[in-house]
Amino acid sequence: MKLHEYQAKRVFAEAGIPTPDAELAETVDAAVDAAEAIGYPVAIKAQVQVGGRGKAGGIKLVDDAEEAREAAEDILGMDLKGYHVDRVLVEEAVDFTNELYVGVTMDRGEGKPVAMVSTRGGVDIEEVAAEDPDAIAREHVDPAFGMQPYQARKAVYDAGVDRKVANDVAGVLTTLYDLWAAKDGSDAEINPLMVTADDEVIAADAVMNIDGDALFRQPELAEMQEEAAEDDLEAKANDYGFDYVRLDGNVGIIGNGAGLVMTTLDLVDHYGGEPANFLDIGGGAKAERVTNALDMVFSDENVDAVVFNIFGGITRGDEVAQGINEALDAFDEIPKRVVVRLAGTKAEEGMEILNTDLVTVEKTLEDAVQRAVEYAEEDSQ
Incomplete structure (x- = not known):
């Protein structure tokens, strides 16, 4: 479960992490009123769970009521990377001198939580990790003992944070770890953690993702679940009973098994494409289930082509193939080109x-993925 920025900031602020004054608004008038109450300059920020909001026009800095109204009119109702914006966060602008990154996640390779700090905040941390991994200081934590003060200080100093704010940044990192552990987090990060001219640190953004299987232990966060639902596609996935994650690419992916889907995602990336989703329809790929999966993927405006990776196990390949035929026959017009790879029991009959x-x-998964990537490239031009 992903929290919206305003929800994550509420959780952070309650734990003592400094955040800017802010109000949530669902209308243009409410956004202007909030800006007037907070005092200019303010940032007006689209509340959708997708990266790169600023570059896509989803964050605007304004200096007066006229600019606030114009920005709110532009952002509310916009389509931001396939997400409809129906709420904005009107937030006090922070006059900063530096931007940092702090985060906590699980390092599955080490089997331990890892706390991270970087002086290269305000940019995509994945890009930093790929281009300059040494720019991110990492400190693994024994979950039995939690993060110790010396570990937080070590991560901050290793990152090269200015000593004037090092203790405050270490305090924020410690609180972030404690929240991550107490709230059953999968990821928690602040990017950027801004440093002001007065050497104060303020969380200008907030990300917190919760382990959905642990929500029964987090009743307060569970109440936010419906409000934090990302979009109609994720709501539809819940209705259909699919495991679904929306991504940023244009190659739609459907498979009957998490391993098959993950392999397909990796191959799409390997062959130069960008996956649009993770969609596991589970066992028994009958016509109705396949139709529902296609309905979801076809509904994603970012998708330009679809690859089916189906393994006939308990459900025979010929039954799966018949289900795909019936599913596609149900559409008056097939809006995206579909590539199918079928393997396993009765696969030849199914083909x-x-x-x-x-x-x-x-015939092969590699060929199917390459063809889907080619189709997506052609249809996106």
């Missing part, structure tokens, strides 16, 4: 059954 007027059939 013969598939209607090649409706789908492109490939």
Whole structure:
């Protein structure tokens, strides 16, 4: 479960992490009123759970009521990377001299939580990790003992944070770890953690993702779940009973098994494409279930082509193929080109059954992924 920025900041502020004054607004008038109450300059920020909001026009800094109204009119109702914006956070602008990054997640390779600090805040931390991994200081934590003060200080000093604010940053990192552990977090981060001219540190952004299987232990956060739902597609996935995660690419991916889907995602990336989603329809890929999966992927405006990676196990390949045919026949018009790879029990029979007027059939997963990537590139131009 992902919290919106305003929700995560509420949790952070209650724990003592400094955050800017802010109000949530759902209308243009409410946004202007909030800006007037907070005092200019303010930032007006789209509340959707996607990165790169600023570059996409979802964050605007304004200096007066006229600019606030114009910005709110532009942002409210906009489509931001496939997400409809129906709320904005009107927030006190921070006059900063530096931007830092702090975060906590699970390092599955080490089997331990890891706390991270970088002086290169305000940019995509994944890009920093790929281009200059040494720019991120890391400190692994024994969950039995929690983060110790010396560990927080070590991470901050290793990152090269100015000593004037090092103790305050270490305090924020310690609080962030404590929240992550207490709230059953999967990820928690502040990017950027801004440093002001007065050497104060303020969380200008907030990310907190919660382990959905632990929500029964987090009743206050569970109440935010419906409010924090990302979009109609995720709500639809819950209705259909699918494991679904929306991504930023344009190659739609459907598979019947988490391992198959993860392998397909990796291959799409390997062959130069960008996955649009993780969608595991589970076992028994009958016509209705396949139709629902296609309905979801076809509804994503970012998707330009779809790859099906289906393994016939308990459900035979010929039954899966018949389900795909029936599913596609249910559409008056197939809006995206679909590539199918079918393997496992009765796979050869299934390949013969598939209607090649409706789908492109490939014998290997590698060929199927490459073809889908090619289709996506062609149709995106």
